[in-house]
Amino acid sequence: MRIIEPATEADFEQYYQLRYDVLRAPWQQPPGTERASDDDRAIHAMLLDPENRAAGVCRLHFENEEEGQLRFMAIREDLQNQGLGKYLLHYLEDxxxxxxxxxxxxxxxxxxxxxYKRYGYKVVKKTHLLFGSIQHYQMEKYL
Ligand SMILES: CC(C)(COP(=O)(O)OP(=O)(O)OC[C@H]1O[C@@H](n2cnc3c(N)ncnc32)[C@H](O)[C@@H]1OP(=O)(O)O)[C@@H](O)C(=O)NCCC(=O)NCCS
Structure with a gap:
């Protein structure tokens, strides 16, 4: 497993496909909803498996000089619960x-x-309900 920052069209195709498959398709959301209007201002990280297929994705953007925000963290379904998410977390925290x-x-x-708690994040407050069913919590970690 290794992490790259997607750069080519082919990289981004895999990157967005994984985002869609993990974070949108299970809730019957239409293609395109996996993209965010500020993606062009974010740092993207993609975990690749030994066959160079996307295994996980996440992005970081800067809310201001002090605050970085992580979004769209997703590990490929067949690779979840094996401790891989921490590699993307640590890469973007760095x-x-x-x-x-x-x-x-x-x-x-x-x-x-x-x-996230396992890697030092604390719950700040309960926030929105996505797609009418997925409760979200704002979390933060001091670096
Ligand atoms: C959340 C996620 C990024 C964690 O990465 P990972 O490599 O699987 O992380 P780990 O193996 O270290 O830990 C997995 C933990 O997430 C839980 N989890 C994550 N997604 C889950 C799901 N869809 N169903 C049940 N449990 C899930 C596991 O139960 C486990 O919890 P535990 O620590 O209490 O045992 C990954 O599981 C994932 O992509 N999940 C689906 C999409 C998602 O929820 N993304 C986060 C958006 S904020």
Whole structure:
């Protein structure tokens, strides 16, 4: 397994496909909803399996000089629960630290809260319900 920052059209095709498959398709959301209007201003990280297929994705953007925010964290379904998410987390935390951020924020799906807690994130508050069913929690971690 290794992490790259997608650069080519083919990289981004895999990147967005995984985002869609994990974070949108199970809730019958239409193709295109996996893309965000500020994706062009984010740092994207993609975990590749030994066959160079996308195994996980996540992105980091800067809310301001002190705050980095993680979004769209997803590990391919057949590779979930094997401890791989931490590699993307640590990669992008390092990027935020290098850029001078003091803390990271994110909106965690309920099922992912324990995952983030394991790596030092704390719940700040309960926030929105996505697709009418997925409770989210704002979490943060000081770097
Ligand atoms: C959340 C996620 C990124 C964690 O990465 P990972 O490599 O699977 O992480 P780990 O193996 O270290 O831990 C998995 C934990 O997430 C939980 N989890 C994540 N997604 C889950 C799902 N769809 N169903 C049940 N549990 C899930 C596991 O139960 C486990 O919880 P635990 O720590 O209490 O045992 C990954 O599981 C994933 O992509 N899940 C689906 C999409 C998602 O929820 N993304 C996060 C958006 S905020």
């Amino acid at each position: 990027k935020a630290r290098d850029a001078g951020c003091k803390y990271i924020t994110l909106q965690a799906r309920e099922l992912a809260v324990n995952f």
